[in-house]
Amino acid sequence: GAGVSQSPSNKVTEKGKDVELRCDPISGHTALYWYRQSLGQGLEFLIYFQGNSAPDKSGLPSDRFSAERTGGSVSTLTIQRTQQEDSAVYLCASSLIGGTLDTQYFGPGTRLTVL
Amino acid sequence: KQEVTQIPAALSVPEGENLVLNCSFTDSAIYNLQWFRQDPGKGLTSLLLIQSSQREQTSGRLNASLDKSSGRSTLYIAASQPGDSATYLCAVSSGNQFYFGTGTSLTVIP
Numbered sequence: 001g002a003g004v005s006q007s008p009s010n011k012v013t014e015k016g017k018d019v020e021l022r023c024d025p026i027s028g029h030t031a032l033y034w035y036r037q038s039l040g041q042g043l044e045f046l047i048y049f050q051g052n053s054a055p056d057k058s059g060l061p062s063d064r065f066s067a068e069r070t071g072g073s074v075s076t077l078t079i080q081r082t083q084q085e086d087s088a089v090y091l092c093a094s095s096l097i098g099g100t101l102d103t104q105y106f107g108p109g110t111r112l113t114v115l
Numbered sequence: 116k117q118e119v120t121q122i123p124a125a126l127s128v129p130e131g132e133n134l135v136l137n138c139s140f141t142d143s144a145i146y147n148l149q150w151f152r153q154d155p156g157k158g159l160t161s162l163l164l165i166q167s168s169q170r171e172q173t174s175g176r177l178n179a180s181l182d183k184s185s186g187r188s189t190l191y192i193a194a195s196q197p198g199d200s201a202t203y204l205c206a207v208s209s210g211n212q213f214y215f216g217t218g219t220s221l222t223v224i225p
Contacts, residue, residue, distance in 0.1 A: 004158070033213070042119065043204070043215035056212065091158060103149070104213070106158035 002026070004107035006092050012113045013082055021077040021110045023092030029105075031098025032075050034067060037109070038088040046090075049075060050098050082114045117142045117209050121216035128195055129224050136190040136219045138205035143183050145207045150179050150190050152201040153218070159204065163190070195223045 005024045013019050025032050034046040045059040049069045060066070064082075069075040079086055089109040095102040118141045128134050138148070147166050151159040163172045163179040165188070171180040178191040188205055202218040 035215075040217070042217040043206070043213075045212050045214070048212075059212070093159075103161045103164055104159075105161070106151075108156070108158045 004092055004094050004105055006090075006107040006110050008110060009108065010111045010113075012115065014115050015084060016081055018078065018080045019082055019112065021079075021090050021112070023075045023077070023094075023107060025073065025075070025092070025094030026105055027073075029094035029096050030072065031095045031102065032069060033093040033095075033104060034075070034077050035091045035093070036061075036088045037091060043091065046077070048098070079112075082112075084114050087112055087114045117145075117207060117212075117214040119205060119207055119214050119216040121203075121205060121219050123219060124217065125220040125222075127222040127224060130195060130197060132195050132223075133191070133193050134195055134221070136192070136203050136205075136221070138188040138190070138216055140186045140188075140207045140214070142209060143186050145183065145209055147208050148179075148181050148188050149206045149208075149213075150177075150188075151204045151206065153204060154201050162203075192221075195221075197223045197225045199223050 007022045032049040035043040047067050048056045052069050064080045067077045091109045093104040093106045095104045120139045122137045149164045150162045153159050165172045165181045176193040181188045200223050202220045204218045206215045
């Protein structure tokens with residue numbers, strides 16, 4: 001079946017603009033994760049959804065970042081008033097059940113460049 | 116906060132050689148540890164997942180070990196091939212959070 005997909009694959013924006021990044025998880029997967037991978041750094045956990053709920057938002061770097069998930073499926077990560085330090089690859093992953101026993105399946109990522 | 120370190124940051128080996136990648140973590144209270152590979156411009160692919168109660172997992176030419184008490188894991192790749200060239204990431208889970216290392220960039224020279 002289809003894997004995790006993300007759109008757009010690349011996004012170039014000007015500082016101060018808002019951007020929306022989309023993630024389509026594998027059908028039937030209840031858990032969804034957002035990560036950020038900055039140049040030369042490891043993956044940084046941002047947020048985790050179980051169904052439509054986000055029990056853990058502690059990874060969001062600032063109040064400019066928000067995420068939602070609707071219908072237990074598609075998720076959108078929104079960054080308001082983008083800054084140059086937001087430039088990174090944003091990765092989405094999904095897993096069947098969530099939690100610690102489950103393998104995460106990753107999408108190809110969205111490369112965000114803030115000029 | 117959990118910190119995950121991978122050594123070396125980069126590794127270049129001739130084809131056919133066996134090799135070991137290292138991962139260490141600071142908090143031994145983990146639920147599992149996972150090894151991924153990442154190819155340029157692509158997402159991560161899960162290779163092996165070791166539960167905290169396990170000591171190792173094997174898949175084909177890959178073997179991952181876990182020593183939770185010492186905060187270490189190794190990924191052993193046997194008879195390396197050029198197709199193994201990629202960045203290898205380890206990640207540990209604590210609660211609902213996953214902490215990733217910065218990866219080891221592996222190049223296998225034909």
